[in-house]
Amino acid sequence: MASLNPLSSPLDLRKAKHLLRRATFNFTKEQLDVFVGMSAADAVNSLTTASANILSEPYDPLPTTSPDGFWTSSTELPNSFNGQTRKRAIIVGWWWHNAMSQISLKHKLSFFLHTCFTVGKDSGVGSATYFYDHIRLLDYYALGNIKTLAKKITLDNGMLDYLDNTQNNDNNPNENYAREYLELFTILKGEQIGDGNYTNYTEHDIQQAAKVFSGFKRRADRSDIDPDTGIPSGYNNYNRHDKTNKTFSAAFGNQVITAATNAIDMTRELHDFVDMVFAQQETAKAYCRKLYRYFVKSEWNATVETDIITPLSQILIDNDFEILPVVTTLLSSEHFYDADDSDATDNIIGAIIKSPFQQLTEVCSMFELDYPDPTTDTYRYYINFFLRFVHNTYTKTAGMELYNPDSVAGYPAYYQEPSFDRIWFSSNTLIGRYKLIESLIIGRNTITPNARIYAELGTINFAKNKLANPENPILLITEVANLLYPEAIDSDRINYFKTFLVDEGFPDYYWTDIWVQYLNDNDDTSVKTRLNALVTAMVNAAEFQLM
Incomplete structure (x- = not known):
């Protein structure tokens, strides 16, 4: 049977990865190191503390001669400002930086609430400032x-x-x-x-x-x-x-x-109506099914409906619809870690195809993408990097316009049977999805139109600062795979990825010599080329599309 009993064993790396990528938008080696060895309950509870945003409000650096700046706190009418579409995108950039800067359930749950109470920011929500207030409202109740x-x-x-x-x-x-x-x-x-x-x-x-x-x-x-x-x-x-x-x-x-x-x-009168709707058991079940689809997997059987959804809905009712008791119970449970049956590899871990948004945040946080500081380099962050590359190019071509789904029903991946999250991965979205890592590595928009994005992912620094044995190709690949993928990879996959570091027919120490030579003379030409190719291949591999 499916079980909401708390996971009794400490988190290993596999389970720590599962929790971190499902519960936050900040996926780092350092936080994985913290989680490994903790109980699931303690790890989840550590994510529930609300803290102030790193950026208090968004900033519009245009027009360049006299920027609108912190326009959301202006006393002028919201519709008196030009560039409303740009400003709504800037607000998403403000929210994204805050989500990337904190390891918390708050941002994951805030986006969940967006999928429940959907608006399309460019299809009728009005002036950008109203959208800003809307996002703040979701943030306010994300842990509430x-x-x-x-x-x-x-x-x-x-x-x-x-x-x-x-x-x-x-x-x-x-x-x-x-x-x-x-x-x-x-x-x-x-x-x-x-x-x-x-x-x-x-x-x-x-x-x-x-x-x-x-x-x-x-x-x-x-x-x-x-x-x-x-x-x-x-x-x-x-x-x-x-x-x-x-x-x-x-x-x-x-x-x-x-x-x-x-x-x-x-x-x-409004409150009486809402109380009436929420007095129905089906309302609680509707939210718990959405939570299950968002955090666990898209489809489930009658056993899960009986043993997981129904008791979670009762927890929601018993707590007068406070969201945290339900989410912490679910994320701490044996079921969430696929530990409630004899096969711990068949159901939950690696069962969701990542959204383009999830893909972006994992790559940027794990590899510590060096992007412009939105407090000191506002134009390059909000306009060059986020608006023109992330918002207008990557997420659109990858099939997910952030905070702007096609309809009030939301993003089809969260409701459209029978495909659900498989919708994220199609022939129409592959170019954007696969060119993300390439663009970040070379610092240019390779999707279109090949402009500078003023952000760069350093594969050498990642290998040198995050990996224990970067000089050994087998150990390097194994460690990267253990960080990036839900499950360990076998020797065939390791040998495939090794071809990006070691030319065919050459021994493993060929890479070792290249790495040592780089450490001695600081000439990174050969090392950088090979590491860039390896990271590109490993991020674009099928294993990384899953979480």
Whole structure:
């Protein structure tokens, strides 16, 4: 049976790698060394401390003659600034640097919440500053309460624009947000039982939910500040709110939510509705299935549904939808490490194809990519490196526009049966995915248009500073493989990779001599060429596509 019992044995390197890459966006040898020998529970708990962002806010270095700078803290109207698309990308660059700078569950869970309460930053979220507030809201609740976020998200200015709820009035209802709120954000559909009706809710429930949501408006100047988060929010307009009682279907026990009597009472009505939705067992199960797909694997059987999903959903309910008790239980469990049956290599570890985002963060953190400092070299970081290379080129060609999925359903890899995460790997995405490491090694965008990216990955420094035996080709390759891959590789694969260091027909000491010669005379020409080729081959190998 599948088991949520805590893993009893200390983490070895294999399990430490599994936890670190699944739970954070910062995958380093140093942190692996820390995890090895720890209990799973202690290692997971070490990731749950929230700390302040390294970068407090994003910076726009354009226009060069008079930069908009820290425009998100400006008192000017958000839509008064030019370059809104660029600014939204800069916000993603701000978030990415913070995620890369800390070893924490916070950033992984923040992105998980983005997959639950999806907006497309370039497809209706409004001005860049509203998107910034939206990301901060997800960050704020990343280690917190999903139900509370499900209440706050309704008055998020970006969400109000994205799903048109700011246009939802008592005399002209707009059901877009209400429909997605039930279908995608919270309880999900369940089995269809009629035209537009499902086991978890009906078309009538959508109509009633739209009435609950009526009258919540975007505040253009961000002057309304949520007292709990300190983040700007929308506001309650009672004149545009439906003033009738809302009666829901049998799916919700025919519950009646009493109409608000004034603008302040609209918040009570909203909370009553969210509490009603979250009182359903299926809502908790929906989130736990999403968590399982995000952290563990895309598909599971009835045993996992019974032994893992159902008890996790009860933990979520028992903790009033605090997310950490569920996630720490899952990531500390025998099941997560595939230690709950007789075959520890058949289910979980290496079972997910990495997203392009995951691929990027692992390469940059493991090899300590030297990219421009966003605090002192703002133009080269935000514009040359992140906007033009990472955002506009790599992630797009690799099939993942960050924070801009094609639809409100999110990234297909997290919901689209039967392919799920296999969607990340296709003939359309291979060029971007495979040219990432090449671009980072030579410091130029080799995908298109071959411009400098002002970032460079140093393979020699990696070998010299991170590996115990860089002079021995077999030990070097084995150690790199043990860092990069979910599972150890066999001798055939080692010998294949060795061809990038040692010419065919030459003995192993050929590489040793090259390495020693480099240490003696500091001429890195031959060493660099061979190490670059090796790292490129090992990153682009099938083994590295999995986690």
